Structure formats: C-alpha cells, structure tokens
Amino acid sequence: MAQILDGKKVAAMLREELNQQVAALKGKNIQPTLAVLLVGEDAASVAYARFLEKVSGNAGVNFQLHQLPANASELYVKLTIEDLNQDAGVHGILLMMPLPPHINKQRVMEAVSPLKDVDGLHPFNRGHLISGGVCLQPATPMSCLEIVKRSGISLAGKHMVIVGRGETVGKPLVFMALAENATVTVCHTGTKDLAYMTRQADILVSAVGKPGLITAAMVKPGAVVVDAGISEVAGQITGDVDFAGVKEVAAAITPVPGGVGSLTTVLMLKNLIKGIQLQEQARQWEEAEEL
Numbered sequence: 550m551a552q553i554l555d556g557k558k559v560a561a562m563l564r565e566e567l568n569q570q571v572a573a574l575k576g577k578n579i580q581p582t583l584a585v586l587l588v589g590e591d592a593a594s595v596a597y598a599r600f601l602e603k604v605s606g607n608a609g610v611n612f613q614l615h616q617l618p619a620n621a622s623e624l625y626v627k628l629t630i631e632d633l634n635q636d637a638g639v640h641g642i643l644l645m646m647p648l649p650p651h652i653n654k655q656r657v658m659e660a661v662s663p664l665k666d667v668d669g670l671h672p673f674n675r676g677h678l679i680s681g682g683v684c685l686q687p688a689t690p691m692s693c694l695e696i697v698k699r700s701g702i703s704l705a706g707k708h709m710v711i712v713g714r715g716e717t718v719g720k721p722l723v724f725m726a727l728a729e730n731a732t733v734t735v736c737h738t739g740t741k742d743l744a745y746m747t748r749q750a751d752i753l754v755s756a757v758g759k760p761g762l763i764t765a766a767m768v769k770p771g772a773v774v775v776d777a778g779i780s781e782v783a784g785q786i787t788g789d790v791d792f793a794g795v796k797e798v799a800a801a802i803t804p805v806p807g808g809v810g811s812l813t814t815v816l817m818l819k820n821l822i823k824g825i826q827l828q829e830q831a832r833q834w835e836e837a838e839e840l
C-alpha cells in the first residue's frame with residue numbers, strides 16, 4: 550500500500566512559513582496586500598474570491614476585491630489594472646479567469662505588473678521560468694513539486710513523466726522539474742503509447758482533467774504518483790488517477806481532494822511575499838540608476 554502524500558499537512562507547514570514571513574514584513578511596516586480583480590460574476594471565481602478573503606485574513610494579509618461589471622470594456626479593465634500597478638500599497642494582483650468573451654485575455658494579462666503577477670501568468674514570468682531566472686511561478690506546478698519534496702522525496706536524477714501540456718500546469722512544470730535536476734518526459738494527446746511512457750516514470754504527474762485516465766497498469770511498481778487533475782463527477786472533486794487501483798502499485802500517491810490542490814492557495818500567497826521582495830529590489834535598482 551502506497552504512502553499517502555498529505556497535502557493538508559504540507560499546506561500547514563507552508564502556512565507556518567507564510568505567517569512568519571508576514572510577521573517579518575509587518576515588523577518592517579509593510580502590510581502585505583492582495584488585490585483580486587473580478588470582471589463579471591463567474592460562480593467559481595466568486596467562490597474562490599470569498600475563499601481567498603478568508604485565507605488572506607487568516608494569514609494577516611490584506612485583501613481587496615475589485616469587482617467590475619461583466620460588460621466593462623477592455624480599456625476600463627486595463628485602466629483598473631494600471632491603478633493597481635501604480636498603487637505601492639498593493640503587492641499582488643490576481644486577475645480572475647475566465648474573463649468575459651469580449652475581453653482579450655492575453656492583452657489584459659500583460660497589463661498586470663510582472664512583479665505583482667501572483668499567478669505567474671505574465672509572459673515576463675513565463676519567460677524567466679524557462680531561462681531559470683528569478684520570477685513568480687504558477688502555484689499549481691509548484692504545488693506538484695512541493696508536495697513531493699516536502700514529503701522527503703528528492704527529484705534529482707528521477708525520471709518525471711508529465712501527462713498534460715497545459716499552460717497552467719504541465720508546460721511550466723517541465724521547466725521547474727528540470728531546474729530540480731529531474732529527467733523530464735511530457736506526454737499529451739498526440740502521444741502514441743501513453744501506458745508505455747507512464748510506466749517509465751519514477752515520478753508520474755497527471756495534469757489533464759480526465760477521471761480514471763491513469764490506471765494501475767500504467768504505473769511502475771514503486772513510483773510516486775502526483776495527481777494534479779481536477780474534474781467534477783457527480784458533485785465530487787475527482788483527479789485523473791484511479792486512486793484505489795494505483796495505491797496498490799505506487800510507493801506514494803497524492804489524493805484528490807487533499808493533495809496538490811491543498812497547496813495552491815498558500816503558494817500563491819507565498820508569491821505575494823516573494824513579489825514584495827522583488828518590488829523592493831526593483832525600487833533599489835531604480836534609485837541606484839538615478840544617482
């Protein structure tokens with residue numbers, strides 16, 4: 550029987566670190582502040598905003614909700630973002646997705662200051678992620694790595710097989726796992742023999758959103774299985790992995806819920822703290838240039 554990698558336990562560890570970082574900033578008279586920008590009333594986004602307000606409060610982080618009507622123009626959304634960029638009292642901007650269809654997601658996302666981009670979605674951050682530079686990294690692939698590493702499993706030299714090449718999880722995870730010295734293979738809908746590929750994995754990550762995709766026969770005995778899939782089946786959150794079957798083969802496995810998803814919010818808030826440090830550095834560079 551596999552070890553269950555407990556996301557809630559790792560999240561508690563991360564929250565403890567976050568609390569200390571927030572306390573240290575408050576000691577320097579900095580009140581970490583997250584601004585959420587919500588255009589329209591997408592139900593998942595409204596619920597997530599409420600959840601973030603609660604989690605931020607628990608962490609001592611100020612929370613601002615900026616809600617615009619669903620018919621707000623793209624220009625108006627961009628001007629609102631520009632105000633938040635200019636506001637030195639706002640350290641992170643989370644632009645809720647999806648946006649109404651008349652708004653160009655790419656253009657609006659690029660309006661967010663890269664150093665306030667807690668979702669790590671801005672092309673600046675995506676680029677630095679690939680080149681191994683200092684940047685804000687997306688929380689979900691970070692969660693996949695943290696839940697493994699903080700359970701005492703090292704990545705260096707391991708063969709990580711990632712199923713899914715999405716922009717939010719699979720693709721960024723490739724570069725983050727490379728930075729940890731893993732050997733990385735990516736599988737996707739064009740992969741010929743998926744089961745053959747997944748059986749090569751020391752660490753198998755699935756980030757597809759297809760319940761039951763990963764079965765026991767696709768897992769090498771003793772592998773670590775990380776389930777980053779999120780689907781809803783009969784009102785229940787379900788991952789990509791056939792948990793009951795795979796837990797008999799794997800050495801370790803993350804549950805859904807209570808696995809990868811439990812880390813994402815606290816890691817996003819840790820991005821807020823990292824952003825404060827990057828913003829401070831940027832100000833120092835600017836001052837140095839003015840001398």
Ligand SMILES: Nc1nc(=O)c2c([nH]1)NC[C@@H]1CN(c3ccc(C(=O)N[C@@H](CCC(=O)O)C(=O)O)cc3)C=[N+]21
Pocket residue numbers: 556593594597643644645646647668786805806807808809810811812813814
């Ligand atoms: N730019 C942007 N970034 C987002 O991250 C984003 C978004 N837009 N739009 C809306 C969706 C919705 N969303 C959720 C995240 C966590 C839970 C959630 O319930 N998380 C549980 C854990 C669930 C589990 O254990 O798997 C928790 O953190 O305790 C729900 C919903 C983020 N979103």
